[in-house]
Amino acid sequence: MSNQIVVETVTRPSIVVDGVSKVFLRRNAHSFKEAFIGWVKKKRVRADVFTALSNLSFQVGEGEAVAVLGLNGSGKSTTLKLVSGVLEPDSGRVLTRGRVAGLIEVGAGFHPELSGRENVYLNAAILGMSKRETDERFDDIVAFSEIGEFIDQEVKHYSSGMFMRLAFSVAIHVELDILLVDEVLSVGDAPFRAKCATKIKELTGRGITMLVVSHDLNMVRELCDRGIVIAKGEKIFDGPVDEAIALMKN
Template identity: 85%
Template structure:
């Protein structure tokens, strides 16, 4: 297998996506009942393939904030899930350097029957924090999330905005090297979104690498200096974020 090409820089890239392809199967039975009847009758359930990513390659340097842009079904979220390790590529390779924290789905990793407090410890542990670290940062996590009065309530009673606040707050208080964000910053009120944007700028200024997927072009242009546009799983543009937005919008 060929060695991925790495640009000659003083610091190696934080993310390398090297000729990556990902294929999903689409089954054509519309329900469990139809699938079961087909199985009983020994009728094959036809499955078509969907190529979510097709030979995608890019690199992200340390401290760089990059947006992955595209229409629905273009492969943006699949890309983030491959970088996070949630999915594995069918072809090609993905490399990350350092500790990766992902905000890919609101409330992912939260147990609905546990309280906010218990989920902070659970989520932080999943992200690699030790008990002493969580103890030391717990008050800061809760303060940033602004849900202090609900912290001991079961999270199944939380709104999607409360989930996002707590999940984001846990992730940004981890000693992380790479932050992955998929649309979750579109949840919540405007003041909190602005607060999150400021925190992300602060993190990138200290060398944290960010890869973000969002349909909010204003937020993307505010947070990122570079944009990668994908269409039908292929990269069609990689350059300044303003130009990437223009390409996406067909201007």
């Protein structure tokens, strides 16, 4: 009887979140009078400890599209900020493979006094693109954003939808390996959101890894195959996206 060797193929991870915890200090609000009296009496301002994440662990494989779900305050956005490098964990580790492009806040990385054109170059540089790369892709970025007639206007006059269009367009034209999206696709009109969803599917089809936070469960179902549910900073589910969504609805 011959021995048969079974080789299991495992997708290499693009994102590793390993035993991560994150704590914030939440200072109590005081009136000016209370604060002044406290200062005179040399009393310390009390601060509460808020545990945003507690021993969170998961991996996202190369080319996976994964949704992070949970109620407000559950730790979803903190998770994305840790993966993006905006925040550092208090314990545990976060590892990523390749270039990360994040759409974590509408207009993040945009200077309000600069024009849309100038902000394309600024934001692209923040995401690691050279000027030559941006020059080559500038027309495609503007065309996708659909704000061509406003591109030389100061972005402080942009609506939140225009911010999102331009920020998303810059991010998807970067040579990226991981795309992080936090709620920004909920901004804007339905046709543009559908256009963004189609582009994200195209990116994941090319092997781009995506981690998305959204309360739009229909969009999550359309874009992702897997869902991670977080409650009070702890992972309570990791599996098929339909089951994750059902858990959120209960």
